[in-house]
Amino acid sequence: MTTITFTLGVRFLQMVLLMVACMSLAEGFVMDGANTTLQARVQDLESMLVGVDGRLAALEAFQSECGCKGSVAVHSAFMATMANSLEHCTKNQAVIFEDVKLNIGNGYDNRHGIFRASVAGSYAFTTTLSRPPNFSYHVAFVQNVATNEISYLYADPINMWVERSTTVLTHMAAGDEIWMVCISDSHITGNLNHYAEGAGDFHSHISGFLVGAD
Ligand SMILES: *[C@@H]1O[C@H](CO)[C@@H](O)[C@H](O)[C@H]1NC(C)=O
Numbered sequence: 001m002t003t004i005t006f007t008l009g010v011r012f013l014q015m016v017l018l019m020v021a022c023m024s025l026a027e028g029f030v031m032d033g034a035n036t037t038l039q040a041r042v043q044d045l046e047s048m049l050v051g052v053d054g055r056l057a058a059l060e061a062f063q064s065e066c067g068c069k070g071s072v073a074v075h076s077a078f079m080a081t082m083a084n085s086l087e088h089c090t091k092n093q094a095v096i097f098e099d100v101k102l103n104i105g106n107g108y109d110n111r112h113g114i115f116r117a118s119v120a121g122s123y124a125f126t127t128t129l130s131r132p133p134n135f136s137y138h139v140a141f142v143q144n145v146a147t148n149e150i151s152y153l154y155a156d157p158i159n160m161w162v163e164r165s166t167t168v169l170t171h172m173a174a175g176d177e178i179w180m181v182c183i184s185d186s187h188i189t190g191n192l193n194h195y196a197e198g199a200g201d202f203h204s205h206i207s208g209f210l211v212g213a214d
């Protein structure tokens, strides 16, 4: 009994030792493999970070050059001329400038004569309007509702051609709209095709641009 027990005990010990050896071998193998993969990953990440650092440095250099740090540079500007004269523009009727010369950001809609702000900020608008001798116009820039006048331009009926301009600065929220309306019966001259060298296209026009985003 004692011999058998002893032999079994040795066998058991041998098996345990063998198992421990196998386990540590296997473990070493797995750990080495994992460590190699992990190291390769870390190296990849480190080189990616170097790339990101380079890009960040380039972006910061650009931002300090353009003075736009902290905000995204937005470009919004338009200009359109009036093609068809408005001979009887009545109260609250929109003044439409059909011929789009510039429309960066596509804020200006030449079917309705409306400019819509894509971002909140300060905007500048200018208009120049002509009218024939003995006619008059009274117009206003309006914001969001036809009665919310933010600027006014007029020409009384004297016996000479008249061309007048005005500029308005206003703050707009994103989605706000600006357009021009007549505030009493008005006559505004559009494109006079017979004028030489394209001057006929510039009797009446509108332009606007984003001065600065908020
Ligand atoms: C993984 O590899 C590194 C570098 O060769 C070594 O310093 C580290 O001890 C290894 N880790 C393991 C768990 O083997």
Ligand SMILES: *[C@@H]1O[C@H](CO)[C@@H](O)[C@H](O)[C@H]1NC(C)=O
Pocket (backbone or CB within 6 Å): 133, 134, 158, 159
């Ligand atoms: C403008 O009105 C005045 C006064 O009635 C007239 O003498 C003049 O001929 C008119 N001008 C034009 C271009 O019709």
